Amino acid sequence: MRKERLYAVVTASMLAMGLVFSGCGNKSDSTNASTEAQETTQTAAADEKTDTGEEEEENYNTGDAKLDKVRNEDGIGEKELLVISFGTSFNDSRRLTIGAIEDAMEKAFPDYSVRRGFTANIIIDHVQKRDGIRIDDVDDALKRAVSNNVKTLVIQPTHLMHGIEYDELVEKVSGYADAFDKVVISEPLLTSDDDFKRVEKAVVDWTKEYDDGKTAIVFMGHGTEHESNVVYSKMQDMLKNDGYSNYFIGTVEATPSLDDVRALVKAGGYKRVVLEPLMVVAGDHANNDMAGEDPDSWASIFKNDGYEVEVLLRGLGENEAIRQIYTDHAKTAIDGIK
Numbered sequence: 001m002r003k004e005r006l007y008a009v010v011t012a013s014m015l016a017m018g019l020v021f022s023g024c025g026n027k028s029d030s031t032n033a034s035t036e037a038q039e040t041t042q043t044a045a046a047d048e049k050t051d052t053g054e055e056e057e058e059n060y061n062t063g064d065a066k067l068d069k070v071r072n073e074d075g076i077g078e079k080e081l082l083v084i085s086f087g088t089s090f091n092d093s094r095r096l097t098i099g100a101i102e103d104a105m106e107k108a109f110p111d112y113s114v115r116r117g118f119t120a121n122i123i124i125d126h127v128q129k130r131d132g133i134r135i136d137d138v139d140d141a142l143k144r145a146v147s148n149n150v151k152t153l154v155i156q157p158t159h160l161m162h163g164i165e166y167d168e169l170v171e172k173v174s175g176y177a178d179a180f181d182k183v184v185i186s187e188p189l190l191t192s193d194d195d196f197k198r199v200e201k202a203v204v205d206w207t208k209e210y211d212d213g214k215t216a217i218v219f220m221g222h223g224t225e226h227e228s229n230v231v232y233s234k235m236q237d238m239l240k241n242d243g244y245s246n247y248f249i250g251t252v253e254a255t256p257s258l259d260d261v262r263a264l265v266k267a268g269g270y271k272r273v274v275l276e277p278l279m280v281v282a283g284d285h286a287n288n289d290m291a292g293e294d295p296d297s298w299a300s301i302f303k304n305d306g307y308e309v310e311v312l313l314r315g316l317g318e319n320e321a322i323r324q325i326y327t328d329h330a331k332t333a334i335d336g337i338k
Helices: 012-017 035-048 091-096 098-108 121-131 138-147 164-174 193-206 227-241 258-268 284-290 298-304 320-335
Strands: 006-008 019-022 079-085 113-118 152-157 182-185 215-221 247-251 272-277 308-311
Touching (some): 079 138, 091 098, 152 320, 164 182, 182 320, 193 227, 215 258, 247 258, 272 284, 298 308
Parallel strands (some): 152 182, 215 272, 272 308
């Protein structure tokens, strides 16, 4: 008897169930996402400017790509945990952030084979051209799971929020629902109120050595036109209400803007500014828009404003407490399908 397919999107108040697709178990050819969705993803990748590698020759060293595990092996087994990230072409950061999250998943869930997928094909192509290393995109990763006869597929996104990238991931995975017995998509980093509290504690603990009353600690987020951009103002309000009045969050592409943050820092009378990305990786935005030497980088602008500036080039994925949140989300998703 054919099993009834279930498409259940679970809200933040029902996190324990995740997003579950229950298929008929038929390993037939899966339906690809629409051309329009693919074009939207590619456009978003270019617009997000997270490591586009548009220059023919890079004049900086991003680290040894061979130290990173691409996790695109076959021989997966019946259970796979697919970690989906936007991606970065900064090799060291990729290994220390996305790679560290994947390592944490592998340790926490030994019954699952951990594999990698990136949503940004422009990054995948750049890494392959520059380093000769191929990273699976989402379609490649899903097709690999199908060809390896995976029965239970758990997908853990490393996205910050339920934004455009997450929505496109859900749409693409839905086309493969019939290829597996069970598919569950876990939650991004900032989903529940508890997630926000844990992220707040993680970043505050991470920067407490700079909290001397004279220093403004400024985090750079990406920002999005999606309604999920509210996560930045929510985190800012939480920091303020919890007494961390010298912590500020700005975004590159949306609000709060850099100018919004500059006004708050000036009003606070601070002498020094510490800059750090509120992003999983320390990629193009962190290295160039935040820490770059160009006059329009955040570091240059704050220096021009008269502040002593220190830059912390580390992505959130390097933080053990952040990795634990992702791991807990994956556990909730896995527990929901037992």
